[in-house]
Amino acid sequence: MARPGFVLEVDERTPPLLVHQGEGFRLQKFPLGSRVIYPPDSLPRLRGLRNHIRHALDHPHGSEPLKELLTPGMRLTIAIDDISIPLPPMQTPDIRQLVLEEVIELAAREGVEDIKLYMANSLHRRMTADEIKHAVGERVFRSFYPKDLKNHDAEDPDNLAYVGKTDRGEEVEINKRAMESDLLIYVNINLVAMDGGHKSVPVGLASYRSVKHHHNVETMLHSKSYMDPRPGRSAIHDSCKRMGDLLKSNGLKVFTIETTVNNNTFPDPFGFMNKREWEWSLLEQGTYLAAKKANDMGPSAMKHQIWTRIKAPYGVTGINAGETETVHEQTLAKLHQQQLVEVNGQSDVMVVGIPYLTPYNVNSILNPILVHCMGLGYLFNMYRNKPVVRPGGAMIMFHPVPNEFHQVHHPSYVDFFEEVLSQTTDPSTIESKYEERYATDPWYIHLYRKSYAYHGVHPFYMWYWGAHALDYLGDVIIVGGDPKTCERLGYRSASSFRDALEMAGETVGRSPSISYFHVPPLAIADVR
Amino acid sequence: MARAKFTREIRDVAKGWRWGRRTMTPRSALDSTPPPKIWSYPTDWARTAAGRAVRDVILDAALKPIIWNETTPEVFGLDNLEGVKGPVMFISNHSSHLDASIILTTLPHSWREKTATAAAKDYFFDVWWRSAFTALVYAGFPVERGAGEKATSKAKELIGEGWNIIVFPEGTRSTDGWLQRFRHGTSRLALDMRMPVVPIAIVGAYAAMPKGRSWPRKGRPPIRVRYGRPIVPREGETHQQLSLRMQQGVGELFDEDRTSWWEAARRAAKDETPSLAGPVGPGWLRTWEGSRPIRRRGKPPTWR
Numbered sequence: 001m002a003r004p005g006f007v008l009e010v011d012e013r014t015p016p017l018l019v020h021q022g023e024g025f026r027l028q029k030f031p032l033g034s035r036v037i038y039p040p041d042s043l044p045r046l047r048g049l050r051n052h053i054r055h056a057l058d059h060p061h062g063s064e065p066l067k068e069l070l071t072p073g074m075r076l077t078i079a080i081d082d083i084s085i086p087l088p089p090m091q092t093p094d095i096r097q098l099v100l101e102e103v104i105e106l107a108a109r110e111g112v113e114d115i116k117l118y119m120a121n122s123l124h125r126r127m128t129a130d131e132i133k134h135a136v137g138e139r140v141f142r143s144f145y146p147k148d149l150k151n152h153d154a155e156d157p158d159n160l161a162y163v164g165k166t167d168r169g170e171e172v173e174i175n176k177r178a179m180e181s182d183l184l185i186y187v188n189i190n191l192v193a194m195d196g197g198h199k200s201v202p203v204g205l206a207s208y209r210s211v212k213h214h215h216n217v218e219t220m221l222h223s224k225s226y227m228d229p230r231p232g233r234s235a236i237h238d239s240c241k242r243m244g245d246l247l248k249s250n251g252l253k254v255f256t257i258e259t260t261v262n263n264n265t266f267p268d269p270f271g272f273m274n275k276r277e278w279e280w281s282l283l284e285q286g287t288y289l290a291a292k293k294a295n296d297m298g299p300s301a302m303k304h305q306i307w308t309r310i311k312a313p314y315g316v317t318g319i320n321a322g323e324t325e326t327v328h329e330q331t332l333a334k335l336h337q338q339q340l341v342e343v344n345g346q347s348d349v350m351v352v353g354i355p356y357l358t359p360y361n362v363n364s365i366l367n368p369i370l371v372h373c374m375g376l377g378y379l380f381n382m383y384r385n386k387p388v389v390r391p392g393g394a395m396i397m398f399h400p401v402p403n404e405f406h407q408v409h410h411p412s413y414v415d416f417f418e419e420v421l422s423q424t425t426d427p428s429t430i431e432s433k434y435e436e437r438y439a440t441d442p443w444y445i446h447l448y449r450k451s452y453a454y455h456g457v458h459p460f461y462m463w464y465w466g467a468h469a470l471d472y473l474g475d476v477i478i479v480g481g482d483p484k485t486c487e488r489l490g491y492r493s494a495s496s497f498r499d500a501l502e503m504a505g506e507t508v509g510r511s512p513s514i515s516y517f518h519v520p521p522l523a524i525a526d527v528r
Numbered sequence: 529m530a531r532a533k534f535t536r537e538i539r540d541v542a543k544g545w546r547w548g549r550r551t552m553t554p555r556s557a558l559d560s561t562p563p564p565k566i567w568s569y570p571t572d573w574a575r576t577a578a579g580r581a582v583r584d585v586i587l588d589a590a591l592k593p594i595i596w597n598e599t600t601p602e603v604f605g606l607d608n609l610e611g612v613k614g615p616v617m618f619i620s621n622h623s624s625h626l627d628a629s630i631i632l633t634t635l636p637h638s639w640r641e642k643t644a645t646a647a648a649k650d651y652f653f654d655v656w657w658r659s660a661f662t663a664l665v666y667a668g669f670p671v672e673r674g675a676g677e678k679a680t681s682k683a684k685e686l687i688g689e690g691w692n693i694i695v696f697p698e699g700t701r702s703t704d705g706w707l708q709r710f711r712h713g714t715s716r717l718a719l720d721m722r723m724p725v726v727p728i729a730i731v732g733a734y735a736a737m738p739k740g741r742s743w744p745r746k747g748r749p750p751i752r753v754r755y756g757r758p759i760v761p762r763e764g765e766t767h768q769q770l771s772l773r774m775q776q777g778v779g780e781l782f783d784e785d786r787t788s789w790w791e792a793a794r795r796a797a798k799d800e801t802p803s804l805a806g807p808v809g810p811g812w813l814r815t816w817e818g819s820r821p822i823r824r825r826g827k828p829p830t831w832r
Binding site: 003004006007008009010011013014015016027029276277278279280285288289292293 | 534537555557560561
């Protein structure tokens, strides 16, 4: 049995602890008495994956077996989670590939001919052919790409279907082919509790017209947290559920296949990053030193290449199929088994190391806005019940925050950083004053549809993800952050952790309680 | 600059390096950290003729000169060993790392060459270099604390081969200098093997080098070692009774050190030997009394 997560209290025996900081890492000493939240150990992987997949398809939750849903002459659409999960991308074979192969095999046997596959990238950038091939496997890729295996296009009016409004007036518009299909199969990887469930179809296959109803400041401020999708806790999930229900009542039949992976995030030689520091062997300590030295000395381009090429040796821990909500309950139970850590009470200061990767910079650059999204958005929100840090507390993050952007992937981010953030960092002001213009800018739409750019509105959403934290926290300090860039983001930068604590003292007092959220591998703090 | 940074990195990493299997797990992680793998370090090689020869050199040419230079040991009661037929079990109070060294360096050569020391497996045999040191210098063999019958199997094997053994029945060093409860495993072993038990009192070792110190205090503190008369297990005696007699044996030697042989013998006859459990009171008081420097015998030194 895998060890559960736990909260360490730093004492004099505690060695310096690993902290991620972008494309780098360090050992950092923490003050005595600090708490360190460690994720549970990796759950054992399922052996004989194809058998598990077949079993899930034959014994679905709340649905007939997939075989019975497949009939000759039907229109079948398969939507697939895009490149934003899992992180880092999985070593081949990707679980999506295995699931797809089983599903398509079954469809072929049942005489289904009209099959279309869509990468459910919503307003994310299009995936390249190589990226799609990595996710779906060579056999599926060769059979369907490019005619029948495509990226979803949220700005193609000819291929979007307006479904209607929810009882709260939220407009629902999704991929036309999916809406008009006899069956929509959604193949998901549930890396964090935010993913999956009704967030798959009503977001992954939607247009800006639809997404803007839950990706906004108001919703984010009432999602406490969006990593806790229980009804009433997360406004974004409640909205997605209303949309999912509307789709269902309009005749869309969805067969959801959700998968979960374990915490085996880093391959060798970076395996030491998966382990607790006092359990490092001599070999792992040597590897740390060698990797650190090589990483610090290497040219940044080479460093970037090495980090980008990391593929996670994730093991699959669960495969569930059937009716969306029933499946998602099973998925969340397994996910919590892997990620949930009980934490007793809040702290004055929350410390996180921002790793090199977020959902939106796979094969790309982690720009300052994504640093904000990762820190104040995702990592701050990795909790149930209460945040790790108390209201008005301070958050200390480790990241160099260079002023760097990927010109192809993030063109609107550059303008957002230069034009919007130079005026204000207040999410509500940004939303009311700038969002519409960026979202409807023809050039950004063109780049989104024809190039590999994130949608013009995407940097706004990244900023909104952190809205709750911005509203909640008293201070945000980035250790090692570029001072000018941090200032633009509305943060303060500190040259060392000691300085950061000194600076945080202005907000939280001289002897604050400190919690270091030791991720990745990922954890969800269940704060009591 | 870069070199200094790398040196700092190495130092940081080294803080997590505990010389192999001796873990330094943070206290709050003890429950969730699996215990280090128990492994058995071979020790028989240290009891071969070659091992004994090397041990003699180490004890006589290094350890004894160091101890005699850093402390002022006095030895009494070795005459009690005359006429005793081995193998015997030497038992002593245990309050310092000096204890085993002092016994081995004060035992007559004829006894020492066939004497092995029982040492806690989890402490002395967790890393290869410490295991080798313990095996070679003390003829140490591992005893797994709290392992019951299994713990004494090696001891029985050695006694069967005619080896005397040194055992500290308290199981671990005293943290306040006072005698702790004797573990019954020692008396069980003596009963099972029907072997005489020689009590030893080591007085002053706690004051000289208590738990937590790795070198004796300055000023050549006095240490007195008293060997007592062998205690022979009686017919039908239970291990609890033998354990009590062993404890009394050590207590008498302490009493003798404090007063005189005659007074101690009289008190023992009346069953009035003072307890070695220490004063009743707060922890600091026990430590305070336990660490009280022992009285020096003879003329005070002219020059300090």
